[in-house]
Amino acid sequence: MTIPNLNIVPFVSVENMMKLVLEIGVDRFLTDLAAYIEEDFRRWDLFDKTPRVASHSHDGVIELMPTSDGQLYGFKYVNGHPKNMREGRQTVTAFGVLADVGSGYPMLLTEMTILTALRTAATSAVAAKYLAPKGADTMAIVGNGAQSEFQATAFKALLGIDRLRLYDIDGSASRKCAANLKGQGFDITICKTAQEAVEGAHIITTVTADKQYAMILTDNMVGTGVHINAVGGDCPGKTELHRDILLRSHIVVEYPPQTRVEGEIQQLAADHPVTELWQVMTGKAPGRDDQRQITLFDSVGFAIEDFSALRYVRDQLRTIPRYDELDLLADPDEPRDLFGMLLRQATKQTA
Amino acid sequence: MTIPNLNIVPFVSVENMMKLVLEIGVDRFLTDLAAYIEEDFRRWDLFDKTPRVASHSHDGVIELMPTSDGQLYGFKYVNGHPKNMREGRQTVTAFGVLADVGSGYPMLLTEMTILTALRTAATSAVAAKYLAPKGADTMAIVGNGAQSEFQATAFKALLGIDRLRLYDIDGSASRKCAANLKGQGFDITICKTAQEAVEGAHIITTVTADKQYAMILTDNMVGTGVHINAVGGDCPGKTELHRDILLRSHIVVEYPPQTRVEGEIQQLAADHPVTELWQVMTGKAPGRDDQRQITLFDSVGFAIEDFSALRYVRDQLRTIPRYDELDLLADPDEPRDLFGMLLRQATKQTA
Numbered sequence: 001m002t003i004p005n006l007n008i009v010p011f012v013s014v015e016n017m018m019k020l021v022l023e024i025g026v027d028r029f030l031t032d033l034a035a036y037i038e039e040d041f042r043r044w045d046l047f048d049k050t051p052r053v054a055s056h057s058h059d060g061v062i063e064l065m066p067t068s069d070g071q072l073y074g075f076k077y078v079n080g081h082p083k084n085m086r087e088g089r090q091t092v093t094a095f096g097v098l099a100d101v102g103s104g105y106p107m108l109l110t111e112m113t114i115l116t117a118l119r120t121a122a123t124s125a126v127a128a129k130y131l132a133p134k135g136a137d138t139m140a141i142v143g144n145g146a147q148s149e150f151q152a153t154a155f156k157a158l159l160g161i162d163r164l165r166l167y168d169i170d171g172s173a174s175r176k177c178a179a180n181l182k183g184q185g186f187d188i189t190i191c192k193t194a195q196e197a198v199e200g201a202h203i204i205t206t207v208t209a210d211k212q213y214a215m216i217l218t219d220n221m222v223g224t225g226v227h228i229n230a231v232g233g234d235c236p237g238k239t240e241l242h243r244d245i246l247l248r249s250h251i252v253v254e255y256p257p258q259t260r261v262e263g264e265i266q267q268l269a270a271d272h273p274v275t276e277l278w279q280v281m282t283g284k285a286p287g288r289d290d291q292r293q294i295t296l297f298d299s300v301g302f303a304i305e306d307f308s309a310l311r312y313v314r315d316q317l318r319t320i321p322r323y324d325e326l327d328l329l330a331d332p333d334e335p336r337d338l339f340g341m342l343l344r345q346a347t348k349q350t351a
Numbered sequence: 352m353t354i355p356n357l358n359i360v361p362f363v364s365v366e367n368m369m370k371l372v373l374e375i376g377v378d379r380f381l382t383d384l385a386a387y388i389e390e391d392f393r394r395w396d397l398f399d400k401t402p403r404v405a406s407h408s409h410d411g412v413i414e415l416m417p418t419s420d421g422q423l424y425g426f427k428y429v430n431g432h433p434k435n436m437r438e439g440r441q442t443v444t445a446f447g448v449l450a451d452v453g454s455g456y457p458m459l460l461t462e463m464t465i466l467t468a469l470r471t472a473a474t475s476a477v478a479a480k481y482l483a484p485k486g487a488d489t490m491a492i493v494g495n496g497a498q499s500e501f502q503a504t505a506f507k508a509l510l511g512i513d514r515l516r517l518y519d520i521d522g523s524a525s526r527k528c529a530a531n532l533k534g535q536g537f538d539i540t541i542c543k544t545a546q547e548a549v550e551g552a553h554i555i556t557t558v559t560a561d562k563q564y565a566m567i568l569t570d571n572m573v574g575t576g577v578h579i580n581a582v583g584g585d586c587p588g589k590t591e592l593h594r595d596i597l598l599r600s601h602i603v604v605e606y607p608p609q610t611r612v613e614g615e616i617q618q619l620a621a622d623h624p625v626t627e628l629w630q631v632m633t634g635k636a637p638g639r640d641d642q643r644q645i646t647l648f649d650s651v652g653f654a655i656e657d658f659s660a661l662r663y664v665r666d667q668l669r670t671i672p673r674y675d676e677l678d679l680l681a682d683p684d685e686p687r688d689l690f691g692m693l694l695r696q697a698t699k700q701t702a
Contacts, residue, residue: 089357
């Protein structure tokens with residue numbers, strides 16, 4: 001019998017996360033993670049849900065996103081600082097923790113910058129499974145930054161989307177995206193305008209990064225029957241779609257109290273009807289019920305998706321042990337004797 | 352010029368925290384930390400304040416405690432599980448993060464089980480500086496668990512309290528406390544009842560651990576002129592003092608919206624007058640104004656104290672580099688190229 005080291009918490013560094021993703025394979029990782037997300041959304045009622053706890057400042061926001069299913073507790077720390085890009089930093093960085101509700105002890109600490117990119121793409125693809133028109137094979141991606149390749153890969157893995165139409169105000173971003181996706185079975189067209197990108201697309205993904213009200217899509221650009229996967233409008237004051245598009249769309253969201261403040265629907269009245277993604281998944285509400293309908297997944301990212309990602313990584317580490325052991329928790333021999341542990345350390349040091 | 356490694360976050364393990372505390376010295380650590388706490392309480396208005404974000408379950412609670420002064424952001428993860436003690440685990444474990452508000456990047460990750468014990472004691476001693484009767488030299492400590500020696504040491508370092516009267520329902524806890532404090536200049540009496548412990552004490556510290564309404568002190572046990580340092584009543588449904596004691600006391604709290612829910616004053620009407628510690632420190636409200644007055648510091652622990660502790664540790668690490676470097680943040684060469692970083696890792700692995 002091994003005595004557990006109660007002080008140790010497994011830690012997945014950025015390098016180990018990359019190794020884990022590559023050993024599993026990006027496509028399988030996204031597909032399996034999507035299944036975990038769907039599983040958790042299907043048991044929506046079990047979760048302790050709260051809008052993220054945000055600390056806003058001039059340059060950005062720092063957020064904590066906690067949730068629990070009663071057995072496990074997870075939270076993510078994540079920032080959003082658009083100006084970071086110009087200083088060679090990530091707009092969004094994140095890390096997260098999974099803990100045991102029974103003891104309150106953390107069970108896993110992991111980088112979540114890469115993991116968030118994966119879970120965001122997996123969530124978009126899961127939503128599109130229910131909302132995209134039948135036979136969709138072409139996706140426009142407007143905004144070709146850090147999230148774009150993950151979106152493309154998830155939509156290919158889960159929905160078989162293999163024709164991409166890329167647009168970014170910075171052409172080098174589109175070329176970077178196309179280069180990264182080369183040789184992975186995509187037919188890629190780089191477009192000169194957003195208007196050109198959406199032509200013939202069955203799915204339109206908007207994923208730009210500026211923290212401001214923007215008009216990435218105007219009403220005339222969106223024809224009947226498309227599915228819009230709106231990923232970039234994800235904090236107060238940041239939207240990507242013209243309001244008129246929203247008024248024509250069947251709108252699906254993750255968690256209304258959060259999306260009303262952060263999503264595209266911040267442009268609409270507080271009581272504008274929206275459907276929750278978990279309701280669509282469980283058949284409590286319709287997804288797409290007409291091939292001519294415009295569907296809109298107004299994605300802002302919710303704590304349960306991070307919880308699913310933490311849970312998935314925890315399960316994978318059992319067979320692919322890509323982690324370090326972190327001496328994070330004080331573990332005196334006698335639990336009431338924290339001070340004595342300090343005294344014994346002093347003795348050790350002078351010995 | 353050195354190029355900063357943007358992926359690296361300094362990490363203070365439990366072992367390094369012990370080394371840091373011992374190299375600085377417990378007394379000086381507590382005194383210096385108390386000064387940081389006082390400095391932050393004196394600029395109270397600058398802080399983004401919110402009650403902790405709690406996830407309650409049958410066996411305990413997991414909490415996130417964020418705050419920011421506009422330049423730095425800090426949060427602590429902390430659990431409270433009274434049953435843990437019986438399973439050889441800590442009732443309370445914690446870790447925390449300090450981050451740069453400008454970029455949202457974490458600057459420090461540290462164990463906070465030991466650090467919380469130190470900051471709780473330092474906060475109690477700071478409050479007592481303003482509230483304890485003049486000439487106080489004797490303190491009763493009711494509850495001799497993990498926090499007791501830290502309280503004793505802080506009160507000696509900051510107020511010169513050197514006579515202790517210990518009581519715990521488990522006598523072995525009192526003996527452990529006395530043994531740990533041996534040779535540090537205390538005159539210690541182990542008492543058979545709480546009644547006996549409070550006799551002749553100028554300061555009464557209550558710091559028991561059970562998660563329930565308890566009656567550690569009854570009204571008749573508390574004479575005029577004492578200062579009560581009530582540390583153990585710190586979550587909904589957990590109190591230590593008889594309500595009548597509160598009605599006779601000048602009550603000082605950290606942050607009313609949190610203390611009304613978690614502290615001893617959860618027994619009182621929601622509008623019962625209380626004084627905030629920062630007001631006492633800045634002279635906006637009286638501390639003790641009569642030697643016969645009963646003062647009560649109804650301590651529940653507030654995020655700003657953890658912020659001060661994180662800030663203090665960050666400053667100490669500049670000269671005493673007791674930390675490891677954690678590969679916590681993804682840092683691609685081109686910030687928009689997170690996916691490309693993954694591809695290059697794949698190339699590295701097959702090379």
